[in-house]
Each structure stands twice: as C-alpha cells, then as structure tokens.
C-alpha cells in the first residue's frame with residue numbers, strides 16, 4: 631500500500647485540488663481555524679463549529695466529517711480522532727478509485743436504494759462499512775427502516 635500511495639495521490643488529484651481550493655475559501659471566509667497535514671498524505675481542515683459552514687453544512691445536516699480527495703474537513707466533536715480515522719480511510723479509497731470515486735460511490739448508493747430495499751444506501755454502503763471498520767466504529771447500524779434516502 632505505501633509504495634502505491636504516491637500513485638494513488640496523483641490518481642485522486644482532481645478531487646484533492648478541489649479540496650485545496652475549498653480549504654483556501656474556508657480560510658478566506660474565516661470558517662476554518664486549523665489546517666494540518668497527516669503522515670497519511672491527508673490535509674486536515676478543522677472547521678469552526680460555530681461558523682456558518684460548521685453549523686449549516688455540518689451540524690444541521692448531521693455531518694461531522696467529509697473527505698474530498700486528500701482533503702478532510704471536520705468539526706470538532708466528542709470523537710474527533712475516530713472521525714479523522716474514518717475520513718482518512720475515505721482518503722485511501724480516493725487513492726484507489728481516483729476520479730472514479732464519486733461515480734462509484736453514487737452508483738452503489740443508487741443501486742442499494744433501488745434494488746436492496748432491506749438495506750440503507752448510506753449505512754450499508756460498502757465504502758462506509760469499510761471506513762467504519764477501519765476507524766473501529768460500529769459496523770452495523772440500526773435504522774428505522776423508513777427514511778432510506780440519504781442525500782437530502
């Protein structure tokens with residue numbers, strides 16, 4: 631894996647460049663207060679929890695982390711280390727799938743929604759299960775069997 635990481639980094643570059651632009655904008659508009667780099671080739675962008683982006687795009691939507699290429703965006707929570715681990719795994723997934731990450735992610739999501747009505751498109755998404763396993767989180771998540779649409 632480690633020798634392949636630089637190749638994966640290049641393969642995921644289109645999404646990473648978007649993430650870097652996002653980080654610049656978040657800094658410019660004072661929405662983020664800490665940027666750091668991890669040994670896993672990830673940029674960690676800590677978004678202020680009480681900023682517009684932190685409250686409207688993260689807390690209000692039930693998000694505490696989001697990954698785009700090698701850019702990890704997160705709000706500080708009780709379990710920030712686990713969140714960063716989970717999102718780092720998504721970063722590795724970007725290194726493997728590269729520009730295909732979002733087409734693959736959305737296709738699986740829609741496939742589950744349409745053809746596997748017993749499963750949840752987000753909770754049972756293989757890339758989410760993989761990330762939760764990696765981060766040591768609960769792999770199987772119980773849901774109310776009603777609201778299956780996970781996009782809005």
Ligand SMILES: [Zn+2]
Nearest residue numbers: 716720758761
């Ligand atoms: Zn995830």
